[in-house]
Amino acid sequence: ETGVTQSPTHLIKTRGQQVTLRCSSQSGHNTVSWYQQALGQGPQFIFQYYREEENGRGNFPPRFSGLQFPNYSSELNVNALELDDSALYLCASSLWTGLVNNQPQHFGDGTRLSIL
Amino acid sequence: QKEVEQDPGPLSVPEGAIVSLNCTYSNSAFQYFMWYRQYSRKGPELLMYTYSSGNKEDGRFTAQVDKSSKYISLFIRDSQPSDSATYLCAMSHTDNYGQNFVFGPGTRLSVLP
8 A cells, every 4th residue: 555655855945936746645545635834833734635626725825726636646836935834745645435534634744845 | 712722742751651642622513533643754643533522442542532521632551762753633524615624733742761
């Protein structure tokens, strides 16, 4: 069983730039969620994708957007980067059964994004 | 008041001790409750997952949920140095807009040999 993989592992950008982070879900999973984790804090939910559509969103501005592909992999895009966007970005996948989501999420090791 | 609050720690215990980690929450809509362990420079690793009040045991770990008090706990028996990590509680609910997940800030645990 292949776990959740994320790329790249580290990335350095400057203010105003745009970034795309990638995630491959665990085999058998059809739902992907993205989180932002600042140093010393718990992960903050950005959004979730199911069947290539957004299926829930946390308190993040529209410059955070995402995509899910037919193979359930996903991208997180962030436009107009700000210094406060420096964080660990985590992807998690799970199996959504369509009735009750009774399956937990499994995380990748994240992409560490630094904004200069 | 934050939606999920967690004892911040850090917490240091001797090897073999029983560890108690706790979270409280304010949103009664939360349906699923999870505990994750996160080592430095790694993603969170799922330890326990439950959706009902009561206790759930898995090896040295016991998760306890009290929905009436909006309180969850994780107990670690016979703690080992390899248990040294940050422990995150998490909970989720589903509404008309989809799923929403909320994590606590984490408790840093050190188990001393």
